[in-house]
Amino acid sequence: MVESPFKPNILKGKVALITGGGSGIGFEISTQFGNHGASVAVMGRRRQVLDDAVAVLRSKGIQAIGLEGDVRKQEDAARALETTVKHFGKLDILVNGAAGNFLISPEDLSPNGFRTVMEIDSIGTYTMCHEALKYLKATAGIGPSTGGLILNISATLHYTAAWYQIHVSAAKAAVDSITRSLALEWGTDYNIRVNGIAPGPIGGTPGLRKLVPDEVLAKRREQMPLYRVGERWDIAMAALYLASDAGKYVNGHTMIVDGGLWLSRPRH
Numbered sequence: 571m572v573e574s575p576f577k578p579n580i581l582k583g584k585v586a587l588i589t590g591g592g593s594g595i596g597f598e599i600s601t602q603f604g605n606h607g608a609s610v611a612v613m614g615r616r617r618q619v620l621d622d623a624v625a626v627l628r629s630k631g632i633q634a635i636g637l638e639g640d641v642r643k644q645e646d647a648a649r650a651l652e653t654t655v656k657h658f659g660k661l662d663i664l665v666n667g668a669a670g671n672f673l674i675s676p677e678d679l680s681p682n683g684f685r686t687v688m689e690i691d692s693i694g695t696y697t698m699c700h701e702a703l704k705y706l707k708a709t710a711g712i713g714p715s716t717g718g719l720i721l722n723i724s725a726t727l728h729y730t731a732a733w734y735q736i737h738v739s740a741a742k743a744a745v746d747s748i749t750r751s752l753a754l755e756w757g758t759d760y761n762i763r764v765n766g767i768a769p770g771p772i773g774g775t776p777g778l779r780k781l782v783p784d785e786v787l788a789k790r791r792e793q794m795p796l797y798r799v800g801e802r803w804d805i806a807m808a809a810l811y812l813a814s815d816a817g818k819y820v821n822g823h824t825m826i827v828d829g830g831l832w833l834s835r836p837r838h
């Protein structure tokens with residue numbers, strides 16, 4: 571991991587709430603947002619994970635709080651947002667990083683399993699956006715530095731089709747659609763930008779450990795553009811770009827950060 575190329579004050583004074591912010595990609599976004607001046611509220615379902623994450627963030631001098639909650643529950647979403655604003659005074663950035671995932675064929679996946687992932691990824695993202703609007707509206711001025719931002723963590727699975735991922739592919743397709751619709755409506759009405767990031771395989775994440783066994787990864791590396799999996803850092807840097815003034819004219823876009831993997835075919 572290399573040092574951040576961004577100035578340490580690019581998010582100075584900003585307040586961010588990150589769902590799924592206690593582990594994996596979400597935790598790296600929390601850390602890098604904090605390193606660049608933001609105060610961070612980390613939301614997740616597991617108390618211990620949150621406590622550990624907040625302790626690490628605070629040890630780096632970052633203003634951080636942990637909020638226990640499930641994005642599937644509207645009352646949890648409302649409470650987490652209210653607590654964030656009570657604690658830090660406002661909300662500038664919402665990152666929807668919470669996601670559910672497991673590998674399974676459609677033959678074996680129950681409709682309830684399908685629904686569960688849709689509820690976490692798609693409806694959870696919408697619920698957080700919906701509940702956050704009144705706070706993001708309040709911070710939205712006319713200038714580029716004053717607008718609110720929503721960042722939805724997506725995937726590339728649904729650009730083509732991915733084995734054993736029918737539920738996640740459908741859920742992330744909906745997330746990308748939500749990104750575009752809200753970018754149009756809330757960008758126009760409230761100067762709120764809504765963007766996404768679609769990571770490829772990222773090392774050190776629950777997603778990679780669960781979804782790509784080591785032996786498969788070793789075989790596939792040969793066929794990967796750039797010959798490597800990404801780092802959580804790569805996703806956090808994309809998030810910083812989109813959250814900073816450098817991204818002030820980017821709206822409704824889901825940035826692919828996968829080293830070009832989704833384009834790749836075996837060489838013949």
Ligand code: HXC
Nearest residue numbers: 669670671672674680681682683686725738770776777781
């Ligand atoms: C088959 C499963 C299952 C599994 C749950 N279900 N896990 N089916 N295989 N491994 C089914 C259940 O049978 C049930 O349906 C329904 O889903 C609800 O199950 P619950 O256990 O009650 O759900 P819950 O406790 O709410 O847990 C949901 C969860 C979630 C989706 C399993 O806890 C989870 O995935 N947590 C891990 C989070 C994670 O790994 N995040 C990183 C995501 S990475 P029935 O019909 O039996 O009632 C990512 C990257 C994508 O998103 C792109 C990668 C390239």
